[in-house]
Amino acid sequence: MKKLVLTGAAGRLGSYLREPLSQMCDRLVSTDWTEDIGKLYPSETYVKADLGDLEAMEAVLDGADMVVHFGAIGDEAxxxxxxxxxxxxxYNVWEAxxxxxxxxxxYASSIHAVGMYPKTQRIDTxxxxxxxxxxxxxxxxxEDLGSLYWDKKGIESVHLRILSAAQVNNPRALGSWLSYDDLIHLVQQAITTPITGFCVIYGVSNNDRVTVDNHKAAFLGYRPKDNAEQCAEEVLAAADPADPHDPGQMCQGGPFASVEIGFSGTASMNIVQDKKEI
Incomplete structure (x- = not known):
C-alpha cells in the first residue's frame, strides 16, 4: 500500500500498532488530537486532527488506501x-x-456493543x-454505519470487537484477554485479507475460557496464539468470591454492564497503562 492512516495513534493500543503498520505501507499517517506523539518511525508522519471535523478527516485520508480507525473516547462518558x-x-471517518x-x-469496535449478554451464553458475531x-x-x-456504507457505497469494513487488550489482573480477563501480539496479528489480517465486505470479528486471544465464537469470521485468517490461562492460578487466588448477582461479573461487558450510564466503566478495572515507547 502507498498510504495507510491510523487514528487514535496516541492511545495505548495505537502505540503498539504504529510500528507494524508503518512496515506495511510506503507512508503511515498517524493522527490523534494531541499535539504530537513523540519520535516517529521511518515511514511515519503525524497529523493532529479532530475526529469531529469532517474536513480534517478528508484531508488526513486523502490518497490513502485504508484507514485503521482506533480513535475515540475509550471509556463510558x-x-x-x-x-x-x-x-x-x-460518521466523519466513513464519509471521508x-x-x-x-x-x-x-474499525476498533468493542465487546460493549453486545456487553449485556451473559458470559454463560457463548455468542457469535x-x-x-x-x-x-x-x-x-x-x-x-x-458497526451499522459500516454495514450501510458497504451496501450503499461499496466500502469494505472489518469491525474488531475487542474484549480486553490489557494485562491479565482480574478473573474476567482469563476469558477476555487480547495480547498485543494477537492484536497486531488481528489488524494485519483485517488489512491483508483480499476480500472482506462487511464483517465482524471478536478481538480476543486463544484463551481456554473464551466466551465468544469467531467461527463465522474464520475467512480472515486470524489465528491467535496467546492464552491467559497461564495467569489463572495467581489471578483466582487473589480475587474475591464471585457474585452471580453482579452484572459486572455475569455479563460480557464486565464492569461496563454494572455502572450507571454516563459514568466510567474503566475506573474499577485497574488497567495498566503500559504504552509502547520507541
Missing amino acids: AWDKILHSNIIGA AARKGLRRVV EVPHRPDTYYGLAKCFA
Missing part, C-alpha cells in the same frame, strides 16, 4: 462527549473514506446488538 468523538467521529475513495475501514453503555451504543452505531 457523558452523552455529548461520546456523540462528538465516537458517533460523529465515526467514501469521498476519498478508500477501499476499507478497519451475528447476535443482535445489546450494548451496555453509551460507549457500547456508539460501537453499535459504527
